Amino acid sequence: MALKRRLEGVVPPGLVEKVPSSFEIVGSRAGAVAIVEIPAELEPYKHEIARAIAAMNKHVKAVLRRLGARSGDYRLYNFEVLMEGPTEVLHKEHGYLIKVDPTKVYFSSRDQTDRLDVASKVGEGERVLYLFAGVAPYAVAMAKLARPRIIVAVELNPWGFKYMLDNFKLNKIRNAVAVHGDVAAVAPLLRKKFDRVLMTLPLGAYRYLPLAFDCLEGGGVVHFYHLGREEDPFRDAEEVAKKLCPECQIVDRRVVRDYAPGVYKVRLDIYKPP
Numbered sequence: 001m002a003l004k005r006r007l008e009g010v011v012p013p014g015l016v017e018k019v020p021s022s023f024e025i026v027g028s029r030a031g032a033v034a035i036v037e038i039p040a041e042l043e044p045y046k047h048e049i050a051r052a053i054a055a056m057n058k059h060v061k062a063v064l065r066r067l068g069a070r071s072g073d074y075r076l077y078n079f080e081v082l083m084e085g086p087t088e089v090l091h092k093e094h095g096y097l098i099k100v101d102p103t104k105v106y107f108s109s110r111d112q113t114d115r116l117d118v119a120s121k122v123g124e125g126e127r128v129l130y131l132f133a134g135v136a137p138y139a140v141a142m143a144k145l146a147r148p149r150i151i152v153a154v155e156l157n158p159w160g161f162k163y164m165l166d167n168f169k170l171n172k173i174r175n176a177v178a179v180h181g182d183v184a185a186v187a188p189l190l191r192k193k194f195d196r197v198l199m200t201l202p203l204g205a206y207r208y209l210p211l212a213f214d215c216l217e218g219g220g221v222v223h224f225y226h227l228g229r230e231e232d233p234f235r236d237a238e239e240v241a242k243k244l245c246p247e248c249q250i251v252d253r254r255v256v257r258d259y260a261p262g263v264y265k266v267r268l269d270i271y272k273p274p
Contacts, residue, residue, distance in 0.1 A: 006052045011045050018042055023053060025060065026102050026109050027089035033102060034060045035079075050082035061085035069260075070106065074157040075203055079103055090170075096144045099166045100135045104159040107135055111200075114256045114267065115141040118223060121269070122146035122196065129194040129215050130154065131183045131208065132201035135163035136176070143173040151176040152194075154186050187211040195220045202227050202265045206240045213245055219274035221251070225267050233264045241270050248272050 004019045011019060023036035034053045038046050050063035062085030067078040079102075088101040093112045100107045115138050122128060124147040130139050133153035142148055153176060155161050161180040168176050179186055188211065197212040199205040202225040212222045226237035234253050241248060252269035259265040 002056060003049070003052060006056065007045070007049065010048050010052075011042065015041055015045075019049065024109055025057060026091050026100065026107060027059065027061075028092045029059045031061045031086060031089050032057065032059045032091075033085075033087050033089055034063045035066055035102065036063065036082075037066050046080075046082055054083055062087050064103070070203060074105070074160070075201065076104075076106055077102075094141060094145065096140050096171050097167070098135060098137050098140060099163050099170055101159070101163070105134055105157050105163060106160075107137065110257050111137070114254065116145070117254065118142065118198065119145040121221070122148050125149045126195040127193065127217075128152070128196045128198065129187075129190060129212075130198045130200075131187065131212065132199060132205065133164060133178075134160045134200075136160075136167055136178070138198055138200060139164075139176050140167050140171050140173065143176055144171060148175060152179060152190065153177070154179045154181060154183055156180070156182050183208055183211070187215055190215050192217040197222045199223060200225050202259070206237075206244075209240065209244050213248075213272050216272050219272055222270045222272065223267055224270055225256070225265060227259055228264050228266045230262045230264065233266050234268065237266055237268050241268055245270065245272060 007019050018039050018041050023034050026033050054060045063083035064079040065082050070077055087103050091098040119141040122142050126148045128148050128151045130153040133155045136153045139151045139153045164178045191214045194215050197215050228236050233255055249271045250268050251271045254267045256265040256267050
């Protein structure tokens with residue numbers, strides 16, 4: 001509402017309700033990027049909206065407009081630069097730092113509560129496999145807030161791999177290993193070696209769920225992310241899980257956040273018995 005109020009008198013009265021009620025900020029007081037979705041009706045006022053966002057948040061150095069859905073091999077958003085500035089930032093959350101450039105690799109600050117929840121489930125001495133890791137924010141959270149024996153993080157995007165290495169060094173993490181490669185090629189090499197597998201990609205991760213189950217040794221948990229519709233967010237994910245692993249048990253389910261109008265990003269914690 002604050003952004004709408006700030007733009008009253010700038011945006012015509014009939015269009016003020018179209019002004020976004022929220023936007024995402026990635027970064028910290030040392031410098032941040034604001035990411036906003038602006039409907040086509042507000043095209044003539046997009047730069048005024050960007051300036052208003054920057055005026056509301058003095059640490060924002062760049063404003064990006066998100067265009068369309070994630071796409072391409074690295075599942076990235078397309079952005080329009082509304083206010084030029086540095087897009088590589090240090091994002092602070094829960095006592096650790098994440099170095100990232102959201103124009104080069106996918107990252108959402110809105111997942112930080114889920115990162116905290118996943119880290120709280122990791123037992124001491126566990127071996128964790130983290131697929132589709134990006135800049136590895138969940139690995140950092142697990143390493144800093146839990147006591148796993150080892151975390152193996154796999155990412156295909158070379159920028160994601162670079163920032164992953166930076167983040168392990170930045171947070172002085174010594175029990176995590178970064179792997180640059182395709183999950184389809186890497187996961188079969190890691191069969192029966194882990195207690196827990198994390199698959200944070202909600203778009204198409206279900207195709208790799210059998211590989212994730214194969215990477216568990218003697219039973220364990222897979223954190224499976226998927227998209228679900230508002231009326232029954234978990235239905236599709238549960239159907240996929242039960243079809244691919246009839247003997248598995250769903251031990252927890254969580255709506256992570258809204259993903260698109262009427263669509264949620266959800267997480268199932270799936271236990272595969274020995």
